[in-house]
Amino acid sequence: MAAEPAYAPVTDQLIDELRGVVGERLSTAAAVREHHGNGEDYFDAVPPDVVVFAHSTEEVSAIVKICADHGAPIIAYGTGTSLEGHVLALHGGVCIDLSEMNDVLEVHEEDLDCRVQAGVTRKQLNEELRATGLFFPIDPGADASLGGMSATRASGTNAVRYGTMRENVLGLTVVLADGRIIRTGGRARKSSAGYDLTRVFVGSEGTLGIITEVQLRLYGIPEAMSAAVCQYPTVDDAVNTVILTIQSGIPVARIELLDEVQMGACVTYSDLGAYEAKPTLLFEFHGTEASVAEQAEMVGAISDEYGGSEFQWATRTEERNKLWQARHDAYFAALALKPGTKGIATDVCVPISKLAECIADTQRDIEETGIPAPIVGHVGDGNFHLVMLVDRDSDEEMTRAKDMIGRLNHRAIAMGGTCTGEHGVGVGKMDYLTAEHGDAVSVMRSIKKALDPDNIMNPGKILRV
Numbered sequence: 001m002a003a004e005p006a007y008a009p010v011t012d013q014l015i016d017e018l019r020g021v022v023g024e025r026l027s028t029a030a031a032v033r034e035h036h037g038n039g040e041d042y043f044d045a046v047p048p049d050v051v052v053f054a055h056s057t058e059e060v061s062a063i064v065k066i067c068a069d070h071g072a073p074i075i076a077y078g079t080g081t082s083l084e085g086h087v088l089a090l091h092g093g094v095c096i097d098l099s100e101m102n103d104v105l106e107v108h109e110e111d112l113d114c115r116v117q118a119g120v121t122r123k124q125l126n127e128e129l130r131a132t133g134l135f136f137p138i139d140p141g142a143d144a145s146l147g148g149m150s151a152t153r154a155s156g157t158n159a160v161r162y163g164t165m166r167e168n169v170l171g172l173t174v175v176l177a178d179g180r181i182i183r184t185g186g187r188a189r190k191s192s193a194g195y196d197l198t199r200v201f202v203g204s205e206g207t208l209g210i211i212t213e214v215q216l217r218l219y220g221i222p223e224a225m226s227a228a229v230c231q232y233p234t235v236d237d238a239v240n241t242v243i244l245t246i247q248s249g250i251p252v253a254r255i256e257l258l259d260e261v262q263m264g265a266c267v268t269y270s271d272l273g274a275y276e277a278k279p280t281l282l283f284e285f286h287g288t289e290a291s292v293a294e295q296a297e298m299v300g301a302i303s304d305e306y307g308g309s310e311f312q313w314a315t316r317t318e319e320r321n322k323l324w325q326a327r328h329d330a331y332f333a334a335l336a337l338k339p340g341t342k343g344i345a346t347d348v349c350v351p352i353s354k355l356a357e358c359i360a361d362t363q364r365d366i367e368e369t370g371i372p373a374p375i376v377g378h379v380g381d382g383n384f385h386l387v388m389l390v391d392r393d394s395d396e397e398m399t400r401a402k403d404m405i406g407r408l409n410h411r412a413i414a415m416g417g418t419c420t421g422e423h424g425v426g427v428g429k430m431d432y433l434t435a436e437h438g439d440a441v442s443v444m445r446s447i448k449k450a451l452d453p454d455n456i457m458n459p460g461k462i463l464r465v
Helices: 012-022 030-035 057-070 122-132 146-151 197-201 235-247 260-269 289-305 317-328 330-335 352-369 395-414 430-437 440-451
Strands: 050-053 074-077 094-097 104-108 113-117 169-176 181-185 209-217 224-231 254-258 280-287 312-314 342-349 375-378 383-390
Touching (some): 146 209, 181 209, 235 352, 280 317, 312 317, 317 330, 352 375, 352 395, 395 430
Antiparallel strands (some): 113 209, 224 312, 254 280, 254 375
């Protein structure tokens, strides 16, 4: 495989031209560059040479044209919550921070859709939608930007009912590597007109272009929402409850698994004194009062077959919020299990029928490897995560952890699954794409070369060019 091309250094002339577009919204300060050179991952920071803060699609286009003229790499940045090294400036260059492009541009209540700038976060959008009776359901945990969520094809706890960003992005505004501005998709719920370019850019991680606006599908806030906690004798019992629930077609909004290690950590960290350190499922049901009751009854009957405890309900908003906040804080709860270590988070996704086998094999691997690694997952769609607690200064521990990640990825792929259900590829998962997609990777590379022939768009991510 050929090496990545050599890039020209960022010059004073380039910086002066960028300053002509954004004025004082440009920084070469070490602290600002360092902040933009890493996400929420385990990789060492690799800062860009300069950071610019864009305010419009037209500014992004002008910035990209300047970078293209100088052959400078470009890295898009939202909120920095990525988990696989997506924002590392591996070849230096220019980081375009989109966080100040944070306007909700249109809300069409009757058609259940909206258009937002890329820097709008999911919590911001839902706050602005509150008075309309609508909401946007994709919830990856972090308050990520919607542009970044589109770029990484994010999902989260609600995906089992509402899908991922793939299903909920109707269209995009994208700045290509030569500065052209294109709009893909639209507000119509279906179209047979041409190639589906929206799906090409959703999940492209900034390697094909920079997403500046997103057209999103919205949903009505359900009449009733209830969350329930159920605990099980074994992880296998909990997972089999999930499998039968999904196979029965029950439209559960969320099903989250925490193994006994992760649940014990959450009980302590988030003060969940009513629960034990046992394998646990968190359910949430959406619908009318009657449909929520019916869903809960059906799931309860399935749960009883596998030794599940009585449901402990959280129906009031503040109770549900506390429960789901504890789930979102699972990473920090895991870190508290072994102070002084750092977390390496990774994920896979498998067909629902293979979920129990994959988790059981993974638990055996964790035990044999000897690295604490709580399991938590959006198991309603076959997706689960490990948080490996390691001493990053220990080469031996890091090697063991990375080897375990490799076995996990190949295990999932062999079961018909994927090396990443929602974290994305970035730097960390590049080596597993060929195992998963085979010759299709060469087609991906051809698309990359066609849209970004000089490889300036987030080079070194997803594919080696």
